Amino acid sequence: MSDATANSTTSGPGEAQFGDYVALLKPRVMSLVVFTALVGLLVAPVAVPPMIGFTAILFIAIGAGASGALNMWYDADIDGVMKRTARRPVPSGKVAPGEALGLGIALSAMSVAMLGLATNWFAAGLLAFTIFFYAVIYTIWLKRMTPQNIVIGGAAGAFPPMIGWAVATGGVSLESALMFGLIFMWTPPHFWALALFMKSDYHKAKVPMLTVTHGREETRRQILIYTILLVPVAIGAAFTSIGGPLYLAVAVALNAIFLKGAWDIWRRDETVAEADAYATEKKVFRFSLYYLFLHFGALLAEAALRPYGLGGW
Amino acid sequence: MPITETHELHKRRFGRNLGVALCLVGFCAIVFGLTIAKIRQGSQMEAFDHQPRVSITPPVETDQ
Numbered sequence: 551m552s553d554a555t556a557n558s559t560t561s562g563p564g565e566a567q568f569g570d571y572v573a574l575l576k577p578r579v580m581s582l583v584v585f586t587a588l589v590g591l592l593v594a595p596v597a598v599p600p601m602i603g604f605t606a607i608l609f610i611a612i613g614a615g616a617s618g619a620l621n622m623w624y625d626a627d628i629d630g631v632m633k634r635t636a637r638r639p640v641p642s643g644k645v646a647p648g649e650a651l652g653l654g655i656a657l658s659a660m661s662v663a664m665l666g667l668a669t670n671w672f673a674a675g676l677l678a679f680t681i682f683f684y685a686v687i688y689t690i691w692l693k694r695m696t697p698q699n700i701v702i703g704g705a706a707g708a709f710p711p712m713i714g715w716a717v718a719t720g721g722v723s724l725e726s727a728l729m730f731g732l733i734f735m736w737t738p739p740h741f742w743a744l745a746l747f748m749k750s751d752y753h754k755a756k757v758p759m760l761t762v763t764h765g766r767e768e769t770r771r772q773i774l775i776y777t778i779l780l781v782p783v784a785i786g787a788a789f790t791s792i793g794g795p796l797y798l799a800v801a802v803a804l805n806a807i808f809l810k811g812a813w814d815i816w817r818r819d820e821t822v823a824e825a826d827a828y829a830t831e832k833k834v835f836r837f838s839l840y841y842l843f844l845h846f847g848a849l850l851a852e853a854a855l856r857p858y859g860l861g862g863w
Numbered sequence: 864m865p866i867t868e869t870h871e872l873h874k875r876r877f878g879r880n881l882g883v884a885l886c887l888v889g890f891c892a893i894v895f896g897l898t899i900a901k902i903r904q905g906s907q908m909e910a911f912d913h914q915p916r917v918s919i920t921p922p923v924e925t926d927q
Contacts (some may be wrong), residue, residue: 599903
């Protein structure tokens with residue numbers, strides 16, 4: 551998931567304010583987590599009492615925020631080098647690295663324990679694994695090692711609907727795996743479309759990004775490959791218990807447009823892209839945001855229509 | 864001894880302290896709400912408390 555604009559709540563230089571600690575939790579990423587986890591929970595076949603559902607979503611969001619704080623603690627050195635992230639609370643000196651680490655660990659433990667007590671320990675275990683995956687596997691281990699880091703990071707962002715589903719059902723199923731797959735396969739084309747037109751300074755921070763390590767032409771090819779792989783996952787969900795005619799119609803339309811966009815990106819080279827200021831890349835990136843939101847929105851609509859005999863097959 | 868003088872630090876950290884206070888109050892409210900929701904669901908409310916209780920000990924079969 552992209553958190554390109556995640557630092558808007560920080561205060562000016564000086565002592566850390568409450569907003570700086572909130573900024574450590576990457577609130578924009580949290581908002582996507584809340585939405586997808588909520589959909590995962592609401593489309594599940596088991597009803598959850600509203601208070602328990604609210605608590606579950608809150609602690610899933612806090613768990614995701616905690617992994618963001620751990621990410622900011624570990625990545626403070628590279629965040630300080632890059633213009634986009636230099637104003638984050640740790641590299642800007644507002645929050646001490648130890649504070650970010652402490653907050654990350656404390657909120658991780660609290661969110662997992664509370665989710666377990668409020669719902670079930672399977673969901674709590676999934677949340678714990680998600681935090682571990684994002685903070686350790688992605689941030690500490692693979693982010694600085696492989697240009698496929700976006701793919702790996704995308705897996706962490708894909709877990710929330712699966713956790714939401716587990717909150718309701720106590721397990722995983724084909725449906726929750728497809729919701730995971732939808733976000734997982736969507737992340738690379740979404741992020742790499744952004745990487746093509748955003749002049750990032752990842753190379754300065756020595757983070758291997760596909761655009762730098764394998765070139766922009768290969769990035770264009772990878773966008774198309776991942777989009778092709780995304781299509782059956784997105785449309786396949788229509789034929790499970792969470793899908794229906796409405797979702798199918800939405801998914802077919804959105805995937806056709808997204809595929810056309812990825813095809814257009816692949817067909818272009820840098821000269822053409824620079825000539826129109828990366829118009830196609832920007833368009834595809836913007837569309838990718840609607841793509842994910844509308845897919846999950848359609849799943850939610852199917853679930854909402856079901857009691858009236860309209861949703862589902 | 865009560866603190867009667869407002870230090871500059873109190874003003875500077877007011878926003879931060881208020882935020883923490885609201886989080887703690889919110890947390891208490893969530894635990895309370897969760898407890899009510901769990902009771903309404905009919906969840907087991909008693910657990911082991913270092914002495915046997917009739918409600919949580921398995922029934923003993925007696926020969927008649």
